[in-house]
Amino acid sequence: MKYEATIGLETHIMQKTASKMFCACEYEYGAAPNTHVCPVCLGYPGALPMMNEKAIELCCKAGLLLDCEINSHSKWDRKNYFYPDMAKNYQITQADEPLCLGGHLEVDVNGELKTFTLERIHQEENAAKNTHVAGASLVDYNRAGTALMEIVSNPCMHSSEDALAYLASLKQIMEYGEISDCNPEKGQIRSDVNVSVRPVGQKELGSKVEIKNMNSFAFIQQAIEYEIDRQTSLLESGGAIVQETRGFDSDRGETFSQRTKENAHDYRYFPEPDLMPVKISTEQVELWRSELPELPVQRRTRYVNELGLPEYDAGVLTADKATSDWFERAMQHTKNAKAASNFVMGEMMRLLSEQDFSISESKVTPEKLAEIIALIDAKTISTGAGKQVFEIIFNEGGEPKKIVEEKGMTQVSDDSALESWADDAIAANPRPVEEYKAGNTASINFLMGQVMKASRGKANPGAVMQVLKKKLDAFC
Amino acid sequence: MDDLHKLTITELSEKLAAGGCTSVGIVKDVLAVIDANDGKVGAYLTVDRDSALEQARAADVARAAGVTSPLLGIPIAIKDLLNVKGQPCTCSSKILEGYIAPYDATVIAKLREVGAVLLGRVNMDEFAMGSSTENSALGKTHNPWNLGHVPGGSSGGSAACVVADEAIASLGSDTGGSIRQPAAFCGCVGVKPTYGRVSRYGLTAFASSLDQIGPLTKTVKDSAILLETLCGHDKLDSSSIEMDVPTFSENLTSDTSLVGMKLGLPKEYFVKGMDSEVEKAVRDAVEHCKSLGAEIIDVSLPHSKYAIAVYYIIATAEASANLARFDGIRYGLRIDGKDPLELYKKTRAAGFGSEVKRRIILGTYVLSSGYYDAYYKRAQKVRTLIRNDFTEVFKQCDAILAPVTPTPAYKLGEKTNDPLEMYLDDILTTPTNLAGNCALSLPCGFSSGGLPIGLQIIGDSFDEQTILKVGHAYEQTTKWHKQKPEL
Amino acid sequence: MLGEKEGMDINYVAHLARIDLTEEETTLFQGQLEQVLHYVEQLDEIDVSGVEPTAHAFPVYNILRKDEMGQSLGHSAVIANAPAASDGEIRVPKIIDQ
Numbered sequence A: 001m002k003y004e005a006t007i008g009l010e011t012h013i014m015q016k017t018a019s020k021m022f023c024a025c026e027y028e029y030g031a032a033p034n035t036h037v038c039p040v041c042l043g044y045p046g047a048l049p050m051m052n053e054k055a056i057e058l059c060c061k062a063g064l065l066l067d068c069e070i071n072s073h074s075k076w077d078r079k080n081y082f083y084p085d086m087a088k089n090y091q092i093t094q095a096d097e098p099l100c101l102g103g104h105l106e107v108d109v110n111g112e113l114k115t116f117t118l119e120r121i122h123q124e125e126n127a128a129k130n131t132h133v134a135g136a137s138l139v140d141y142n143r144a145g146t147a148l149m150e151i152v153s154n155p156c157m158h159s160s161e162d163a164l165a166y167l168a169s170l171k172q173i174m175e176y177g178e179i180s181d182c183n184p185e186k187g188q189i190r191s192d193v194n195v196s197v198r199p200v201g202q203k204e205l206g207s208k209v210e211i212k213n214m215n216s217f218a219f220i221q222q223a224i225e226y227e228i229d230r231q232t233s234l235l236e237s238g239g240a241i242v243q244e245t246r247g248f249d250s251d252r253g254e255t256f257s258q259r260t261k262e263n264a265h266d267y268r269y270f271p272e273p274d275l276m277p278v279k280i281s282t283e284q285v286e287l288w289r290s291e292l293p294e295l296p297v298q299r300r301t302r303y304v305n306e307l308g309l310p311e312y313d314a315g316v317l318t319a320d321k322a323t324s325d326w327f328e329r330a331m332q333h334t335k336n337a338k339a340a341s342n343f344v345m346g347e348m349m350r351l352l353s354e355q356d357f358s359i360s361e362s363k364v365t366p367e368k369l370a371e372i373i374a375l376i377d378a379k380t381i382s383t384g385a386g387k388q389v390f391e392i393i394f395n396e397g398g399e400p401k402k403i404v405e406e407k408g409m410t411q412v413s414d415d416s417a418l419e420s421w422a423d424d425a426i427a428a429n430p431r432p433v434e435e436y437k438a439g440n441t442a443s444i445n446f447l448m449g450q451v452m453k454a455s456r457g458k459a460n461p462g463a464v465m466q467v468l469k470k471k472l473d474a475f476c
Numbered sequence B: 001m002d003d004l005h006k007l008t009i010t011e012l013s014e015k016l017a018a019g020g021c022t023s024v025g026i027v028k029d030v031l032a033v034i035d036a037n038d039g040k041v042g043a044y045l046t047v048d049r050d051s052a053l054e055q056a057r058a059a060d061v062a063r064a065a066g067v068t069s070p071l072l073g074i075p076i077a078i079k080d081l082l083n084v085k086g087q088p089c090t091c092s093s094k095i096l097e098g099y100i101a102p103y104d105a106t107v108i109a110k111l112r113e114v115g116a117v118l119l120g121r122v123n124m125d126e127f128a129m130g131s132s133t134e135n136s137a138l139g140k141t142h143n144p145w146n147l148g149h150v151p152g153g154s155s156g157g158s159a160a161c162v163v164a165d166e167a168i169a170s171l172g173s174d175t176g177g178s179i180r181q182p183a184a185f186c187g188c189v190g191v192k193p194t195y196g197r198v199s200r201y202g203l204t205a206f207a208s209s210l211d212q213i214g215p216l217t218k219t220v221k222d223s224a225i226l227l228e229t230l231c232g233h234d235k236l237d238s239s240s241i242e243m244d245v246p247t248f249s250e251n252l253t254s255d256t257s258l259v260g261m262k263l264g265l266p267k268e269y270f271v272k273g274m275d276s277e278v279e280k281a282v283r284d285a286v287e288h289c290k291s292l293g294a295e296i297i298d299v300s301l302p303h304s305k306y307a308i309a310v311y312y313i314i315a316t317a318e319a320s321a322n323l324a325r326f327d328g329i330r331y332g333l334r335i336d337g338k339d340p341l342e343l344y345k346k347t348r349a350a351g352f353g354s355e356v357k358r359r360i361i362l363g364t365y366v367l368s369s370g371y372y373d374a375y376y377k378r379a380q381k382v383r384t385l386i387r388n389d390f391t392e393v394f395k396q397c398d399a400i401l402a403p404v405t406p407t408p409a410y411k412l413g414e415k416t417n418d419p420l421e422m423y424l425d426d427i428l429t430t431p432t433n434l435a436g437n438c439a440l441s442l443p444c445g446f447s448s449g450g451l452p453i454g455l456q457i458i459g460d461s462f463d464e465q466t467i468l469k470v471g472h473a474y475e476q477t478t479k480w481h482k483q484k485p486e487l
Numbered sequence C: 001m002l003g004e005k006e007g008m009d010i011n012y013v014a015h016l017a018r019i020d021l022t023e024e025e026t027t028l029f030q031g032q033l034e035q036v037l038h039y040v041e042q043l044d045e046i047d048v049s050g051v052e053p054t055a056h057a058f059p060v061y062n063i064l065r066k067d068e069m070g071q072s073l074g075h076s077a078v079i080a081n082a083p084a085a086s087d088g089e090i091r092v093p094k095i096i097d098q
């Protein structure tokens, strides 16, 4: 019998807000424990939540980016469960009337375009952070109550590749939409992964296994693959899958059964009396829609159609928002898209890969790159010199023009100097000259190299070529 | 003693303005009464002597500098479920042992702004769950009119301290009658404002969709003065309504005519088993209002009889979540365990009293899987019907007259063994909390046993002014409020 | 409707509510709460079809706050209130799950 896996993801994304979901505390990653807390996010007696309008906007914008329907009426519910990371011992979330319904993502999975559908997106509040020490656990409530939205996919994926492509695309869109920074290390994107396996042809899904709270994409991939294998072999050997929550042991690359609690969860959802419902008009939705930023796929098309860049360049440049934004800024100062693209994909990415900072922190700013390109285009410096200038600025900073002057990189186009170097090269290298005369025109390149060497790279290659041709052709 | 403690806010405010006394003088006088009487009454959990005197001195300085406010320098007692920065907030529970409030409730901040003196914190039923203050884990409070009787609850301390002249006024909270019922039992004025009138921020929640903070005072006018300060929109409470607050007290004049006023008498509110003396006192009060010119009409609130059932589902469900935060982790009592689960269970077993446990369990049950629709959802729908009844009735009349309680204050210990029987006593007050509108309780007589009887004046939503006007007219033409218990 | 409401499993509910009950409390509450539940069954006699549930006495909408940072509590007050703390964090017995 053949088996197929079905995968669904519940992805929690921390939104980019200045303050928490229901209180005015700031969230700062890595801040000293329990320094960004207040009566509301600590669940002190008498404290009341107030909703953050920016979080609502970001959740709805995420929905619009994912083609969801924005619910005209949504409300808040309390989800009751006791856990030290949940200050009130209930989480404020949205049960039956979330902000966004439906939606989908089109994703390229190994060259095949697939559509993954969403069930919903709802807004909720984040939990605190627990750490474990010998004999005890410690709780830091700084993260408690931060704005968190949950994007729930339908069980519509069938392999770890599907899931990874879905997550990568989701992450990219959330970054582009400025909904979230989606930094997995900072826990800004975490997923609960549901995996089930059934015989091909069977209608109903198999028993679902849930692996909770995974942030590393690599671990998600390993966990899914392990689960599919485990469940398939279990079914093949006549066993049954237990519906359960499993943990993931990243050292072994295996999932393991978590001690099931004696009672199944009974969250006792009920409408949150402390918060009023949210009504969203179509005018509001349209206003938000008009404010949506361009998505990677739209940018890619524009780069090809309007900037005339090759598909390949457009794909590389838009893969990550920071790079693409940087490139966009450079394009405000230069018209030479291909040159800018070459520098970003070449020098910039090479140099960044050896460093520990992002493109936005680079000493080469988009404005400086535009200046370098302008110097090359004006034939003031050669492309090679341009690359040197780029690297100097990348490492040490500085102004392109000043560097060119200081290092004497200005190209020599002055005929008398060129002619003297050309005469020297022709005199010193009779063999290539002979070959050229015999019809092997490629031999001129050797002579050109000699001239460039003599000029220490400052000669304008075009001008050198002209002078050499003139002189050699005169011999004929 | 200077007898300043016997005066009302209105009287003291005039005296202060005229230079006839100082705030320090008032506070000292009231502190002396507390020293003399509170051993018997047991209203206070903590008296903040030094702080109160300091606040009084500051008020006197402010007055000398030209600041005026009817509450400037007036000592007020606080029900111990309101957070006052730097002070405990026990909710009369062991589970909040050691908790120090790091912030002021909005109403406390408002009182501070107008220069009122926070005198101390008074007893209540644990987490406001009860009708006799016998559910306090921290002490017994006695009815000043008869120390063997209960003061009512849950704001029992708030009512007892005002009647015993141990405070000029107090703050209480009303979830199902917890201001009006003790006001009736002890013989003072108590107002439950319309839901959303007064910010709940800093009020330890019992049932969030029902709780309202309100004043307990010696006269209707004093309540009006306090309400002017307490009411108003608060950006920290989503349920707080943005609406203008009238200057209630200025509209209470010496004109006691009720001509043109239509008052409704709901037949359902004279319930079976009602004490005959209570019924008579209330009917006499109705006649009295008629004599002042009011037109009395019969009205019907047919779904009010379901109020107790609805109330005990909704209030306990909300409470089961609201009280989940008392878990021994971040503040308050902790009984350690081998893991958090054991810690929770032990802490909550030791920290909560019986009535609180009973209600948490009931509330948890009605929300639990498989029962939500049958209990909670259904109760919410019946709540709609109860609300609709009031909407209809207020198309016919300006305010409703009714008893507050079926009986006068009962003896301490008399009803503690039968929770249901005690719950049923809330039948006349809970409908208003469920509908959200406002109501006032004021003295309208005494039983043959010498215990006060209360008249309830129920008003339309956000129409506190009308019930204050009717109450004021009644009060100005009767003498019940002038009677004082002998302690 | 009535048929759906079986007796309350008080031990299960007490577990959900995270309260250890003594045997006496279990017996006492079971009896008292069954009485209360029996009392509230009178709600079953009302026809509530087509009636909207009331969650808020006065429903208003979109009560929002601006996304602005405000004051947090002083760290020392937070730790002073905590029954147990180490290294600026709130200390609890070892969490076994998760």
Ligand SMILES: [Zn+2]
Pocket (backbone or CB within 6 Å): A020, A023, A024, A025, A036, A037, A038, A039, A040, A041, A042, A145
């Ligand atoms: Zn906070």
